Amino acid sequence: EELALSLNVSEDTVRRDIEVLAKSGLLVKVRGGAISPSASPLSFQDRADMFPDAKKVIALKAQQQLLGAKTVFIDGGTTMLAFVLSIPIDASFRLITNNIALLPLLSVHHGIEVIVLGGNYNRSTQTNVGVQTCLEAQKYQADVYFMGACSIDSQIGITASIQDEGEVKKILMASARKTIVLSNKEKLETADFFKVCELSAIDTLITDLPSNDPVLNNYRKFDIEIL
Known part of the structure; x- marks a missing residue:
């Protein structure tokens, strides 16, 4: 109207x-x-080079959520590179991931046991996806799941531009006690075609904005923590 x-x-x-x-x-x-839909897909390297300061802010907030976790899920997204780089070198926990791009970064973390989910390798996201990935993910239970967000909208929820990626996210959510979504402000109020979940289904939303920023007001009606 x-x-x-x-x-x-x-x-x-x-x-x-x-x-x-x-x-x-x-x-x-x-x-x-x-x-508006989420931005048009760029190459993985292009995405990795975007918003470095925002990713560092998100990574430092996310790192604090690792305290006490024994088993952790981390999925795809270039923000996860900054997150893993922020993890203290003496950290000790079990990490289960489909994110192949993280493996070189994790090689220096001798206290982290790394379990890689198999499946079909998606070069554009550098992740393993598909039926095999989902089946393997169902075998595990994690204390916390760090989800890389593609798109977040206060009405629609969390969506993905690649269905296979979204299916893996659904399985990891179902197998984790707590789900923490990592998103820069550019992904807020955007949407894609594949629905992952309602916002009320997650526990925590971490962005590069101050937690009291008015931009986040639309998300406060959900019973979630905003960092």
Whole structure:
């Protein structure tokens, strides 16, 4: 209704245009309107080089959540590179991951037992995904799961641009006592086609913003911790 009034067109026209743009992938429909989709995919290295300061802030916040954890899940995403680099060299726990890009970084952590989930290797994300990955993930139980977010929207929840990645996230969530989502502010209020979960299903959201930033106000209605 607001769009129709501001553009001086009928609501039917707005609905038709939204439908066309959604089918073209230029936006994602939500209840009452539409939002912008997540950014177009870049190469893994390009993504790894983006927002270095934001990733360091997120990594330091996430590192503090490792205290007391004996078994940890970490999945894909370039923010996880910064996270692993922030882990103290004397850390000791079991790490289960499908993120192949982390392995060279973990080689210096002699106190961390690393279990790599098998599956089909996705070069664009440098992760193992697919049925085999999900089956192997179901064998384990973790104290905490650090999820790399693709897109987060306060209405839709957490979504993924690659279904295989999203399926792995679902399994890891179900097998962890606590789920912590890592996301820079650029991913907030964006959405993709594959639904991972509602925001109420996670325990903690970590961003590069101060926890009291007004940008995060839409997320405070959910019973989650915001760091």
